[in-house]
Amino acid sequence: MNAGTLIDEIGNTPIISGGSTLLSQEFNSASFYFKVEYLNPALSIxxxxxxxxxxxxxxxxxxxxxxxxxxxxxxxxxxxxxxxxxxxxxxxxxxxxxxxxxxxxxxxxxxxxxxxxxxxxxxxxxxxxxxxxxxxxxxxxxxxxxNLDQYNNRDAIDYHAATTGPEIYGQLPDVDVIFGSLSTGSHLSGIAKYFKEHHEGVKIVGVEPAGSVISGGEYKPFLQNGTGLSFSPKNFDPGYVDYVVKVSDIDAFKTCRAIAREKGLFIGGSSGALISAMANYANEHDGEEPQKILGILPDNGVKYTTTVYDDDWMEENGLS
Ligand SMILES: Cc1ncc(COP(=O)(O)O)c(C=O)c1O
Missing domain, CATH: 3.40.50.1100 (Rossmann fold)
Structure with missing residues:
Protein backbone atom coordinates (compact mmCIF):
# COMPACT_ATOMS: atom_id res chain seq x y z
CA MET A 1 0.00 0.00 0.00
CA ASN A 2 1.04 3.58 -0.57
CA ALA A 3 -0.81 5.88 1.78
CA GLY A 4 0.93 8.93 0.31
CA THR A 5 -0.02 10.80 -2.85
CA LEU A 6 0.52 10.21 -6.58
CA ILE A 7 3.64 12.39 -6.30
CA ASP A 8 5.26 9.43 -4.50
CA GLU A 9 4.60 7.35 -7.63
CA ILE A 10 6.63 9.62 -9.94
CA GLY A 11 9.77 7.87 -11.20
CA ASN A 12 10.95 4.27 -10.69
CA THR A 13 9.58 3.39 -14.11
CA PRO A 14 10.55 -0.01 -15.56
CA ILE A 15 13.17 -0.73 -18.19
CA ILE A 16 11.82 -3.48 -20.41
CA SER A 17 13.75 -5.69 -22.81
CA GLY A 18 13.06 -5.31 -26.51
CA GLY A 19 15.27 -8.27 -27.50
CA SER A 20 17.51 -8.07 -30.55
CA THR A 21 14.76 -7.46 -33.13
CA LEU A 22 13.66 -3.95 -34.00
CA LEU A 23 11.30 -2.82 -36.75
CA SER A 24 11.19 -6.41 -38.05
CA GLN A 25 14.98 -6.57 -38.40
CA GLU A 26 17.09 -9.06 -36.42
CA PHE A 27 20.42 -7.63 -35.24
CA ASN A 28 23.59 -9.58 -34.38
CA SER A 29 25.25 -7.08 -32.05
CA ALA A 30 22.46 -4.97 -30.59
CA SER A 31 20.08 -5.68 -27.75
CA PHE A 32 17.39 -3.08 -27.17
CA TYR A 33 15.91 -1.76 -23.93
CA PHE A 34 13.15 0.76 -23.30
CA LYS A 35 12.52 2.92 -20.25
CA VAL A 36 8.77 3.32 -20.18
CA GLU A 37 8.20 6.87 -18.94
CA TYR A 38 4.53 6.79 -19.85
CA LEU A 39 4.01 4.77 -16.67
CA ASN A 40 4.44 7.97 -14.64
CA PRO A 41 1.10 9.12 -13.10
CA ALA A 42 0.44 11.93 -15.63
CA LEU A 43 1.69 9.65 -18.43
CA SER A 44 5.06 11.20 -19.31
CA ILE A 45 8.65 11.91 -18.30
CA ASN A 147 7.42 31.19 -13.79
CA LEU A 148 9.85 28.27 -13.39
CA ASP A 149 10.99 28.46 -17.06
CA GLN A 150 11.50 24.78 -17.91
CA TYR A 151 13.67 25.72 -20.93
CA ASN A 152 16.40 27.56 -19.04
CA ASN A 153 16.26 26.30 -15.46
CA ARG A 154 19.19 24.10 -14.43
CA ASP A 155 17.22 22.78 -11.45
CA ALA A 156 15.54 20.44 -13.96
CA ILE A 157 18.91 19.10 -15.17
CA ASP A 158 20.16 18.66 -11.60
CA TYR A 159 16.99 16.79 -10.62
CA HIS A 160 17.36 14.30 -13.50
CA ALA A 161 21.09 13.95 -12.76
CA ALA A 162 20.30 13.14 -9.11
CA THR A 163 17.33 10.82 -9.74
CA THR A 164 16.70 9.56 -13.30
CA GLY A 165 20.41 8.97 -14.05
CA PRO A 166 21.16 6.75 -11.01
CA GLU A 167 17.79 4.99 -11.46
CA ILE A 168 18.85 3.94 -14.99
CA TYR A 169 22.28 2.84 -13.79
CA GLY A 170 20.68 0.75 -11.00
CA GLN A 171 18.47 -1.02 -13.55
CA LEU A 172 20.95 -1.45 -16.44
CA PRO A 173 24.51 -0.90 -15.18
CA ASP A 174 26.10 -2.29 -18.35
CA VAL A 175 24.21 0.00 -20.75
CA ASP A 176 26.39 1.10 -23.70
CA VAL A 177 24.29 3.73 -25.49
CA ILE A 178 21.38 5.88 -24.29
CA PHE A 179 19.00 7.56 -26.74
CA GLY A 180 16.89 10.48 -25.47
CA SER A 181 14.43 12.86 -27.08
CA LEU A 182 15.08 16.62 -26.95
CA SER A 183 12.89 19.64 -26.34
CA THR A 184 14.00 21.69 -23.34
CA GLY A 185 16.93 19.24 -23.16
CA SER A 186 16.38 18.84 -19.41
CA HIS A 187 15.99 15.09 -19.03
CA LEU A 188 18.71 14.01 -21.45
CA SER A 189 21.18 16.66 -20.19
CA GLY A 190 20.53 15.48 -16.62
CA ILE A 191 20.89 11.77 -17.45
CA ALA A 192 24.00 12.54 -19.53
CA LYS A 193 25.49 14.66 -16.73
CA TYR A 194 25.15 11.73 -14.31
CA PHE A 195 26.73 9.20 -16.70
CA LYS A 196 29.55 11.52 -17.83
CA GLU A 197 30.44 12.26 -14.21
CA HIS A 198 30.05 8.73 -12.79
CA HIS A 199 30.20 6.14 -15.60
CA GLU A 200 32.15 7.63 -18.44
CA GLY A 201 32.07 5.64 -21.65
CA VAL A 202 28.30 5.41 -21.99
CA LYS A 203 27.41 7.06 -25.30
CA ILE A 204 24.58 9.62 -25.15
CA VAL A 205 22.60 10.35 -28.32
CA GLY A 206 19.96 13.11 -28.59
CA VAL A 207 17.07 12.94 -31.04
CA GLU A 208 15.10 15.92 -32.38
CA PRO A 209 12.65 16.31 -35.30
CA ALA A 210 13.97 17.26 -38.74
CA GLY A 211 13.35 21.03 -38.87
CA SER A 212 14.01 21.57 -35.15
CA VAL A 213 17.11 23.65 -34.31
CA ILE A 214 18.02 22.60 -30.74
CA SER A 215 21.41 21.35 -32.00
CA GLY A 216 21.57 23.96 -34.81
CA GLY A 217 20.43 24.19 -38.45
CA GLU A 218 17.56 26.00 -40.12
CA TYR A 219 14.08 25.90 -38.60
CA LYS A 220 11.26 24.28 -40.58
CA PRO A 221 7.86 23.34 -39.12
CA PHE A 222 7.33 19.70 -38.13
CA LEU A 223 4.42 17.70 -36.74
CA GLN A 224 6.09 15.77 -33.91
CA ASN A 225 4.63 16.97 -30.62
CA GLY A 226 6.43 17.73 -27.35
CA THR A 227 9.85 17.41 -28.97
CA GLY A 228 11.87 19.90 -31.01
CA LEU A 229 12.10 23.69 -30.78
CA SER A 230 12.54 26.75 -32.98
CA PHE A 231 15.49 27.84 -30.81
CA SER A 232 18.24 26.25 -28.70
CA PRO A 233 17.37 26.28 -24.98
CA LYS A 234 19.95 26.65 -22.18
CA ASN A 235 18.89 23.27 -20.74
CA PHE A 236 20.26 21.48 -23.80
CA ASP A 237 23.90 21.01 -22.81
CA PRO A 238 25.95 19.92 -25.85
CA GLY A 239 28.90 19.31 -23.50
CA TYR A 240 27.15 16.22 -22.12
CA VAL A 241 25.48 14.83 -25.25
CA ASP A 242 27.79 13.00 -27.70
CA TYR A 243 25.76 13.83 -30.78
CA VAL A 244 22.24 14.59 -32.02
CA VAL A 245 20.30 13.01 -34.89
CA LYS A 246 17.26 14.46 -36.65
CA VAL A 247 14.29 12.29 -37.63
CA SER A 248 11.49 13.10 -40.12
CA ASP A 249 7.82 13.09 -39.13
CA ILE A 250 7.08 10.15 -41.43
CA ASP A 251 9.84 7.98 -39.93
CA ALA A 252 8.76 8.92 -36.39
CA PHE A 253 5.07 8.18 -36.93
CA LYS A 254 5.48 5.02 -39.00
CA THR A 255 7.79 3.69 -36.29
CA CYS A 256 5.14 4.44 -33.61
CA ARG A 257 2.60 2.38 -35.50
CA ALA A 258 5.01 -0.48 -36.13
CA ILE A 259 6.17 -0.62 -32.50
CA ALA A 260 2.63 -0.86 -31.11
CA ARG A 261 2.17 -4.01 -33.19
CA GLU A 262 5.68 -5.42 -32.76
CA LYS A 263 6.33 -4.78 -29.06
CA GLY A 264 2.92 -3.87 -27.60
CA LEU A 265 4.27 -0.44 -26.68
CA PHE A 266 1.78 2.39 -27.31
CA ILE A 267 4.05 5.40 -27.70
CA GLY A 268 4.01 9.08 -28.71
CA GLY A 269 5.75 10.55 -31.77
CA SER A 270 8.99 11.50 -29.98
CA SER A 271 9.41 7.87 -28.88
CA GLY A 272 8.84 6.78 -32.49
CA ALA A 273 11.60 9.13 -33.66
CA LEU A 274 13.91 7.82 -30.98
CA ILE A 275 13.31 4.15 -31.85
CA SER A 276 13.82 4.90 -35.55
CA ALA A 277 17.19 6.47 -34.62
CA MET A 278 18.06 3.44 -32.45
CA ALA A 279 17.42 1.09 -35.40
CA ASN A 280 19.61 3.21 -37.69
CA TYR A 281 22.39 3.20 -35.09
CA ALA A 282 22.14 -0.59 -34.69
CA ASN A 283 22.35 -0.99 -38.47
CA GLU A 284 25.47 1.15 -38.67
CA HIS A 285 27.15 -0.85 -35.87
CA ASP A 286 25.91 -4.37 -36.71
CA GLY A 287 28.71 -6.93 -36.63
CA GLU A 288 30.71 -4.93 -34.06
CA GLU A 289 30.99 -5.68 -30.30
CA PRO A 290 27.59 -6.47 -28.64
CA GLN A 291 25.90 -3.31 -27.40
CA LYS A 292 23.04 -2.64 -25.01
CA ILE A 293 21.04 0.24 -26.48
CA LEU A 294 18.51 1.99 -24.26
CA GLY A 295 15.76 4.37 -25.40
CA ILE A 296 13.97 6.67 -22.95
CA LEU A 297 10.34 6.69 -24.18
CA PRO A 298 8.82 10.04 -23.07
CA ASP A 299 5.06 9.56 -23.44
CA ASN A 300 2.01 7.49 -24.35
CA GLY A 301 0.13 7.00 -27.60
CA VAL A 302 -3.20 7.64 -25.88
CA LYS A 303 -2.48 11.38 -26.36
CA TYR A 304 -2.20 10.88 -30.14
CA THR A 305 -5.21 8.75 -31.11
CA THR A 306 -6.57 11.63 -33.25
CA THR A 307 -3.19 12.31 -34.93
CA VAL A 308 -0.40 9.73 -35.21
CA TYR A 309 -2.80 6.78 -34.83
CA ASP A 310 -5.57 8.24 -37.04
CA ASP A 311 -5.41 6.99 -40.66
CA ASP A 312 -7.26 10.07 -42.01
CA TRP A 313 -4.93 12.50 -40.21
CA MET A 314 -1.89 10.64 -41.55
CA GLU A 315 -3.30 10.82 -45.08
CA GLU A 316 -4.30 14.51 -44.80
CA ASN A 317 -0.71 15.30 -43.78
CA GLY A 318 0.84 13.27 -46.61
CA LEU A 319 2.24 10.69 -44.20
CA SER A 320 0.54 7.49 -45.42
C1 LIG B 1 6.51 13.82 -25.84
C2 LIG B 1 7.79 14.47 -25.42
N1 LIG B 1 8.94 14.02 -25.93
C3 LIG B 1 10.12 14.57 -25.60
C4 LIG B 1 10.21 15.63 -24.73
C5 LIG B 1 11.54 16.23 -24.43
O1 LIG B 1 11.86 16.35 -23.07
P1 LIG B 1 12.80 17.51 -22.52
O2 LIG B 1 11.97 18.75 -22.43
O3 LIG B 1 13.27 17.03 -21.20
O4 LIG B 1 13.91 17.69 -23.52
C6 LIG B 1 9.04 16.12 -24.18
C7 LIG B 1 9.04 17.28 -23.30
O5 LIG B 1 8.06 18.00 -23.20
C8 LIG B 1 7.80 15.54 -24.53
O6 LIG B 1 6.63 16.00 -24.02
Missing part, protein backbone atom coordinates in the same frame (compact mmCIF):
# COMPACT_ATOMS: atom_id res chain seq x y z
CA UNK A 46 7.60 15.49 -17.59
CA UNK A 47 6.17 14.38 -14.22
CA UNK A 48 9.79 14.12 -13.08
CA UNK A 49 10.79 17.49 -14.54
CA UNK A 50 7.77 19.30 -13.10
CA UNK A 51 8.40 17.76 -9.68
CA UNK A 52 12.11 18.68 -9.81
CA UNK A 53 11.27 22.30 -10.66
CA UNK A 54 8.66 22.59 -7.89
CA UNK A 55 10.85 20.94 -5.23
CA UNK A 56 13.77 23.27 -6.03
CA UNK A 57 11.51 26.35 -5.89
CA UNK A 58 10.06 25.18 -2.56
CA UNK A 59 13.56 24.60 -1.18
CA UNK A 60 14.47 28.18 -2.07
CA UNK A 61 11.34 29.45 -0.30
CA UNK A 62 9.83 30.77 -3.53
CA UNK A 63 6.47 29.00 -3.19
CA UNK A 64 3.78 28.91 -0.52
CA UNK A 65 0.36 27.24 -0.55
CA UNK A 66 -2.10 29.18 -2.74
CA UNK A 67 0.64 30.70 -4.95
CA UNK A 68 0.39 30.42 -8.72
CA UNK A 69 2.82 28.71 -11.11
CA UNK A 70 2.67 29.77 -14.77
CA UNK A 71 4.43 27.79 -17.52
CA UNK A 72 4.50 27.51 -21.29
CA UNK A 73 3.86 23.94 -22.47
CA UNK A 74 2.60 22.11 -25.53
CA UNK A 75 1.15 19.39 -23.32
CA UNK A 76 3.10 17.05 -21.08
CA UNK A 77 4.80 19.53 -18.73
CA UNK A 78 1.42 21.25 -18.42
CA UNK A 79 -0.38 18.03 -17.47
CA UNK A 80 2.34 17.06 -14.99
CA UNK A 81 2.43 20.51 -13.40
CA UNK A 82 -1.38 20.68 -13.24
CA UNK A 83 -1.49 17.33 -11.41
CA UNK A 84 1.29 18.29 -8.97
CA UNK A 85 -0.27 21.70 -8.28
CA UNK A 86 -3.65 20.08 -7.60
CA UNK A 87 -2.00 17.75 -5.06
CA UNK A 88 0.17 20.41 -3.42
CA UNK A 89 -2.39 23.24 -3.28
CA UNK A 90 -0.86 25.63 -5.84
CA UNK A 91 -2.73 27.32 -8.66
CA UNK A 92 -1.48 26.67 -12.19
CA UNK A 93 -1.81 28.62 -15.45
CA UNK A 94 -0.65 26.96 -18.66
CA UNK A 95 0.25 29.09 -21.69
CA UNK A 96 -0.69 27.26 -24.90
CA UNK A 97 -1.18 28.07 -28.58
CA UNK A 98 -3.79 27.26 -31.27
CA UNK A 99 -1.90 24.09 -32.25
CA UNK A 100 -2.73 22.54 -28.86
CA UNK A 101 -5.36 19.81 -29.31
CA UNK A 102 -8.64 20.53 -27.48
CA UNK A 103 -8.20 17.25 -25.57
CA UNK A 104 -4.97 18.65 -24.02
CA UNK A 105 -6.78 21.82 -22.97
CA UNK A 106 -9.61 19.77 -21.46
CA UNK A 107 -7.11 17.65 -19.50
CA UNK A 108 -5.53 20.79 -18.00
CA UNK A 109 -8.93 22.16 -17.06
CA UNK A 110 -9.86 18.85 -15.43
CA UNK A 111 -7.00 19.43 -12.95
CA UNK A 112 -8.31 22.96 -12.27
CA UNK A 113 -5.60 24.73 -14.30
CA UNK A 114 -6.14 28.09 -16.00
CA UNK A 115 -5.41 28.27 -19.73
CA UNK A 116 -3.92 31.25 -21.59
CA UNK A 117 -3.74 31.04 -25.40
CA UNK A 118 -1.09 32.86 -27.46
CA UNK A 119 -2.58 33.56 -30.90
CA UNK A 120 0.37 35.17 -32.79
CA UNK A 121 3.36 33.07 -33.94
CA UNK A 122 6.89 34.52 -34.08
CA UNK A 123 8.76 35.26 -37.33
CA UNK A 124 9.64 31.56 -37.81
CA UNK A 125 5.94 30.58 -37.68
CA UNK A 126 6.45 28.83 -34.34
CA UNK A 127 4.56 29.87 -31.18
CA UNK A 128 7.22 28.68 -28.73
CA UNK A 129 9.13 31.93 -28.11
CA UNK A 130 5.83 33.86 -27.86
CA UNK A 131 4.45 31.38 -25.32
CA UNK A 132 7.58 31.64 -23.17
CA UNK A 133 7.45 35.46 -23.26
CA UNK A 134 3.75 35.39 -22.35
CA UNK A 135 4.39 33.13 -19.32
CA UNK A 136 7.06 35.57 -18.07
CA UNK A 137 4.68 38.51 -18.66
CA UNK A 138 1.90 36.83 -16.63
CA UNK A 139 4.32 36.06 -13.78
CA UNK A 140 5.53 39.69 -13.72
CA UNK A 141 2.03 41.15 -13.78
CA UNK A 142 0.37 39.13 -10.97
CA UNK A 143 1.19 38.85 -7.27
CA UNK A 144 2.50 35.54 -5.87
CA UNK A 145 2.99 34.11 -9.36
CA UNK A 146 6.12 32.27 -10.38
Missing amino acids: KDRTALGLVLAAEKRGLLKKGDTIVESSSGNLGHAMAMICAIKGYKFICVLDPKTPQSNINTLKAFGAGVDLVMEPDETGSYQTKRIARAKEIAASRPNTL
